[in-house]
Amino acid sequence: MSKAARPKDALSKIRNIGIIAHIDAGKTTLTERILYYSGRIHRMGEVHEGTATMDFMPEEQERGITIGSACTTCEWDGHTINLIDTPGHVDFTIEVERSLRVLDGAVGVFCAVGGVEPQSETVWRQSEKYDVPKIVFINKMDRIGADFEAVLESMKERLRITPLVLQVPVGAGDEFEGVIDVIGMRFLVFDAASRGEDFEARALSPEQEELASQWREALFDVLSEQSDEILELYMNGEDIPRELLDVTIRKATLERTLVPVLAGSALKNTGIQPVLDAVCAYLPGPQDVPGQKGRNVHGVKIETVCDPKEPLEALVFKVSLETGHKLVLLRVYSGTLEAGQMVYNASQKKDERAAHLYTLHADRKTKIEQAVAGEIVAVAGLKFAKTGDTLSAKDAPVQLENIESYRPVISLALEPR
Numbered sequence: 494m495s496k497a498a499r500p501k502d503a504l505s506k507i508r509n510i511g512i513i514a515h516i517d518a519g520k521t522t523l524t525e526r527i528l529y530y531s532g533r534i535h536r537m538g539e540v541h542e543g544t545a546t547m548d549f550m551p552e553e554q555e556r557g558i559t560i561g562s563a564c565t566t567c568e569w570d571g572h573t574i575n576l577i578d579t580p581g582h583v584d585f586t587i588e589v590e591r592s593l594r595v596l597d598g599a600v601g602v603f604c605a606v607g608g609v610e611p612q613s614e615t616v617w618r619q620s621e622k623y624d625v626p627k628i629v630f631i632n633k634m635d636r637i638g639a640d641f642e643a644v645l646e647s648m649k650e651r652l653r654i655t656p657l658v659l660q661v662p663v664g665a666g667d668e669f670e671g672v673i674d675v676i677g678m679r680f681l682v683f684d685a686a687s688r689g690e691d692f693e694a695r696a697l698s699p700e701q702e703e704l705a706s707q708w709r710e711a712l713f714d715v716l717s718e719q720s721d722e723i724l725e726l727y728m729n730g731e732d733i734p735r736e737l738l739d740v741t742i743r744k745a746t747l748e749r750t751l752v753p754v755l756a757g758s759a760l761k762n763t764g765i766q767p768v769l770d771a772v773c774a775y776l777p778g779p780q781d782v783p784g785q786k787g788r789n790v791h792g793v794k795i796e797t798v799c800d801p802k803e804p805l806e807a808l809v810f811k812v813s814l815e816t817g818h819k820l821v822l823l824r825v826y827s828g829t830l831e832a833g834q835m836v837y838n839a840s841q842k843k844d845e846r847a848a849h850l851y852t853l854h855a856d857r858k859t860k861i862e863q864a865v866a867g868e869i870v871a872v873a874g875l876k877f878a879k880t881g882d883t884l885s886a887k888d889a890p891v892q893l894e895n896i897e898s899y900r901p902v903i904s905l906a907l908e909p910r
């Protein structure tokens with residue numbers, strides 16, 4: 494696609510997100526379901542069989558846990574969602590840090606039975622360090638012992654956040670039936686077999702209506718603190734436009750004062766579409782987050798600007814050897830990278846060629862001609878690039894902050910070329 498053909502607001506439709514969770518909370522299953530619903534895959538691999546799409550490295554398939562940080566792309570509601578797989582195992586903390594560095598937002602997944610476990614706390618805190626706005630999906634509502642409110646309490650206590658409950662589950666364990674959409678006051682019953690229009694919205698029974706009203710009041714109380722306009726409409730008993738609610742929720746999510754919470758069961762395909770909708774509605778696009786810091790050739794501090802017309806600045810966050818070929822995953826922060834372009838690897842002080850560009854699905858890749866600021870792509874042909882390296886325009890070399898020693902200011906200054 495040429496630069497001119499790209500709509501101006503296309504960047505605002507990119508979501509670079511990760512799913513962060515304690516191991517076993519259902520991250521892989523949720524990822525599978527997201528890919529299924531968004532139409533990328535038409536069969537669902539089950540994790541325990543070692544066929545889940547994101548677990549594509551042979552080593553991972555053998556071990557049955559996710560150890561790598563892969564990236565896969567899907568489309569939803571006019572948005573391109575790049576899902577960066579973030580390892581949940583505490584042994585892979587550095588991998589988590591690397592992925593967090595290139596994320597703009599994340600979905601935190603908690604098990605409805607286990608709640609916020611120590612490792613979830615660790616990953617959550619790491620994500621806070623990188624100022625990553627988040628939404629939460631309380632998973633496994635179908636498990637015996639699932640307790641939605643207990644998880645909310647543990648979120649408040651252990652993570653010190655204000656949850657904004659957008660959905661409440663109806664029933665739990667064997668009796669889990671679906672979720673109530675608190676804003677829309679609808680009972681959503683999900684059909685595991687369908688895709689796209691995946692739920693049937695039913696009217697609420699009197700008991701459900703009462704339950705929903707309580708949560709709705711709680712929601713408006715919280716949102717009234719965020720917006721005077723909502724406060725006034727709410728106090729006067731007037732209708733609050735959905736758009737105003739969404740804008741307010743999005744702002745509070747980006748500022749990390751509130752964390753929208755959804756519930757469901759990834760295994761039973763319940764609540765997946767609302768997660769995708771919330772990712773698009775409330776999590777940031779690449780232009781909504783601060784730029785990356787670095788230094789130019791004169792040692793002068795710079796900050797990346799998410800604009801395709803700026804000089805190229807990109808960061809390598811993963812190198813994989815796929816069937817013996819080196820494939821480099823990078824995030825473009827500024828400018829445009831063209832297939833075949835010579836770039837300057839500021840970290841290795843070498844010129845190298847980005848011969849081929851791809852968007853990645855976990856088990857296949859699609860060739861593209863260029864990648865613009867805000868995008869995450871795979872590159873073949875880079876000889877020297879290592880994880881953490883900065884690639885920049887040949888005529889405007891830049892060194893972004895190193896991943897491993899992420900600090901507000903870097904000490905590395907580039908030598909003039």
Ligand code: GDP
Pocket residue numbers: 514515516517518519520521522523540541559581632633634635636757758759760761
């Ligand atoms: P990860 O380690 O976070 O990637 O978790 P997985 O997606 O591998 O899930 C761990 C286990 O929990 C697997 O056996 C899944 O089948 C199971 N699981 C995932 N989601 C759900 C759910 O919503 N309900 C139930 N009952 N089990 C689930």
